[in-house]
Amino acid sequence: MHIHILGICGTFMGSMALLARDLGHTVTGSDANVYPPMSTQLENAGVEIMQGYTADHLGKNGKYPTPDLIVVGNAMKRGIEAVEYMLDNAIPYISGPQFLAEHILHSRHVLAVAGTHGKTTTTTMLAWTLQFNGIDTGFLIGGVPLVNSDEPHLQKAFAHSSYLGKPTDDNELNGRGYFVIEADEYDSAFFDKRSKFVHYRPTTSILNNLEFDHADIFADLDAIQTQFHHLIRMIPSNGVIIMPSETQSLEDTIQKGCWTPIWRTTINNHNGSDWQAELIKDDGTCFKIHFTDVDGNTHTGEVNWGMSGLHNVNNALVTVAAAHNIGVSVADAxxxxxxFAGIKRRMELIGDVNGIQxxxxxxxxxxxITTTLDGAKKKLAGKRIWAIIEPRSNTMKMGIHRDSLASSASLADEVIWYEPENLAWGLKEVIGDTPHQQVLTATQAIIDLIVEQTQPNDAIVIMSNGGFEGIHKRLVEALQ
Structure with a gap:
C-alpha cells in the first residue's frame, strides 16, 4: 500500500512513517518545514519528502501517483490545498494515532507514557530498559535516541525514533508483544479532536504529571483532565497506573473514577508510596530505587548515570516500575x-569550544525550564550558566504562562529571551528589569552578545521546541 503522510517531519508523524515503512508499505510525505533531525532520519531511511502541501503530491496532474491512504497530521487544517484535494476526490484518510491503533497497537501490550512534561525522555528510558534486558519491544518516541552501546540489537533498535519490534512474545501468556509509546494529549486531527492517547488503549500507563498546557485547544486544566480521564477509563483492571504521589491534578482526575491498580512514586520521602527513590547525589546522577511488593518483599537497585535533575530521577523511577510490571527486576532495570545515554535535545552537549559548553x-x-536549569546548576556546579530561551509553543505565544517566565529562569546566572516578531504580547514588558535577564529580537544579536561576554568555564543552555533559526550550530561556529 502507498501511504502519504501530511506533516511528515513532525516528531510523531516522522516516527510513525518509519513504522509504516517497516510494515512493508511504500511511504512518502509532505511538510512545510523540513529540518533535522527528523528530516535526516527520514531521508536516510529512503522516505521521499516533498516540500509544501500541494495537490500535485496526491496525484493531481499526474506528477505523482495517487496514494492508497493519506495519514493526516494534526497541524493540517481545512483550506490547505492538499487537504481540500483529498476531501474533494474521496481519497481514503486517517489520523496518525488511529493508524497506529489499527495497524500496530491492537495486537500488543501497550505501555503508554502520558503527562505534561517528560514524555519523550521517559518513553525512551522505558524502551531502552526493555531492549537492554532482551525484550524486543516496539516503540514510538517523539525524539531521536542517543545510543551508548556496541550491542548490535541495541544499535538496530535505536537507529531511529521508532521501532516495530516483535508482535508476539513467547514468554507472555497471551502471546502479545510489547509496544512503548509516547502518549500525547494533543488532538489527533482536524476531523478528530480527541487526544491522541485515547486511541492507544494501554495496559501499563505512566501518568508523569499534569499541568495546564496547549491553550490553543484546551480551555483550562479541567478540559485536559477530562481527556486524561478518558485514557484512565480504557486501562484494564489487570493493568497498572504509575504516577507520582501528592500530585493534586492527577489525584483529582483519578477521583473521577478509576478501575485499575495504582502504583505511586516519590523521591526522598518515605510516605508509604509503593516506589521510592533515595538520592545518593543531590544532582540526581546517582540514586537508589526501592519497591515493596504486596507480599512484603523489598526490591532495590542503584542508578549511576549521566543524566541529572530531580525530574529525570522521577522519570527513571516510573520507568523502573513500568518495566517491573512486565517482569524486569528492579536491579536489572x-x-x-x-x-542510558539520553536523547537528542534534552540537555544534549552539542559543543565545547574554548572551555565554553x-x-x-x-x-x-x-x-x-525550571527543572532543566535546576539539574544544570547542580550537575555543572561552579560554572556560570547562561540560558537562551525561545517562547515558541502555541501556549507560550498566547501568553498563558507569561507571568511565570522570569521566575522560571531565575536559577540561571544570565538569561537571554528571544522575542520573535509574531509574539502576540510584549516579552520585554513581562521580563522588565528582572536582574540578569534581557530580551533580544534577533538571533544574530544573541550570538554577538554571547561571543562578547562569555568566558571559559561558562555553560550555555539553549531552550526551544523548534529550530530556533539554526542558532545552535551558528553559536558553536561563532565561538570557535
Missing part, C-alpha cells in the same frame, strides 16, 4: 538506566 534542550514550559 537500574542497570539498564545506568547505561553549549547544550541543547527542548524545554518550552515554565516548569520544564
Amino acid at each position: 537500574c542497570t539498564a538506566l545506568s547505561n 553549549i547544550f541543547d534542550d527542548f524545554a518550552h514550559h515554565p516548569t520544564a
Whole structure:
C-alpha cells in the first residue's frame, strides 16, 4: 500500500512513517518545514519528502501517483490545498494515532507514557530498559535516541525514533508483544479532536504529571483532565497506573473514577508510596530505587548515570516500575538506566569550544525550564550558566504562562529571551528589569552578545521546541 503522510517531519508523524515503512508499505510525505533531525532520519531511511502541501503530491496532474491512504497530521487544517484535494476526490484518510491503533497497537501490550512534561525522555528510558534486558519491544518516541552501546540489537533498535519490534512474545501468556509509546494529549486531527492517547488503549500507563498546557485547544486544566480521564477509563483492571504521589491534578482526575491498580512514586520521602527513590547525589546522577511488593518483599537497585535533575530521577523511577510490571527486576532495570545515554535535545552537549559548553534542550514550559536549569546548576556546579530561551509553543505565544517566565529562569546566572516578531504580547514588558535577564529580537544579536561576554568555564543552555533559526550550530561556529 502507498501511504502519504501530511506533516511528515513532525516528531510523531516522522516516527510513525518509519513504522509504516517497516510494515512493508511504500511511504512518502509532505511538510512545510523540513529540518533535522527528523528530516535526516527520514531521508536516510529512503522516505521521499516533498516540500509544501500541494495537490500535485496526491496525484493531481499526474506528477505523482495517487496514494492508497493519506495519514493526516494534526497541524493540517481545512483550506490547505492538499487537504481540500483529498476531501474533494474521496481519497481514503486517517489520523496518525488511529493508524497506529489499527495497524500496530491492537495486537500488543501497550505501555503508554502520558503527562505534561517528560514524555519523550521517559518513553525512551522505558524502551531502552526493555531492549537492554532482551525484550524486543516496539516503540514510538517523539525524539531521536542517543545510543551508548556496541550491542548490535541495541544499535538496530535505536537507529531511529521508532521501532516495530516483535508482535508476539513467547514468554507472555497471551502471546502479545510489547509496544512503548509516547502518549500525547494533543488532538489527533482536524476531523478528530480527541487526544491522541485515547486511541492507544494501554495496559501499563505512566501518568508523569499534569499541568495546564496547549491553550490553543484546551480551555483550562479541567478540559485536559477530562481527556486524561478518558485514557484512565480504557486501562484494564489487570493493568497498572504509575504516577507520582501528592500530585493534586492527577489525584483529582483519578477521583473521577478509576478501575485499575495504582502504583505511586516519590523521591526522598518515605510516605508509604509503593516506589521510592533515595538520592545518593543531590544532582540526581546517582540514586537508589526501592519497591515493596504486596507480599512484603523489598526490591532495590542503584542508578549511576549521566543524566541529572530531580525530574529525570522521577522519570527513571516510573520507568523502573513500568518495566517491573512486565517482569524486569528492579536491579536489572537500574542497570539498564545506568547505561542510558539520553536523547537528542534534552540537555544534549552539542559543543565545547574554548572551555565554553553549549547544550541543547527542548524545554518550552515554565516548569520544564525550571527543572532543566535546576539539574544544570547542580550537575555543572561552579560554572556560570547562561540560558537562551525561545517562547515558541502555541501556549507560550498566547501568553498563558507569561507571568511565570522570569521566575522560571531565575536559577540561571544570565538569561537571554528571544522575542520573535509574531509574539502576540510584549516579552520585554513581562521580563522588565528582572536582574540578569534581557530580551533580544534577533538571533544574530544573541550570538554577538554571547561571543562578547562569555568566558571559559561558562555553560550555555539553549531552550526551544523548534529550530530556533539554526542558532545552535551558528553559536558553536561563532565561538570557535
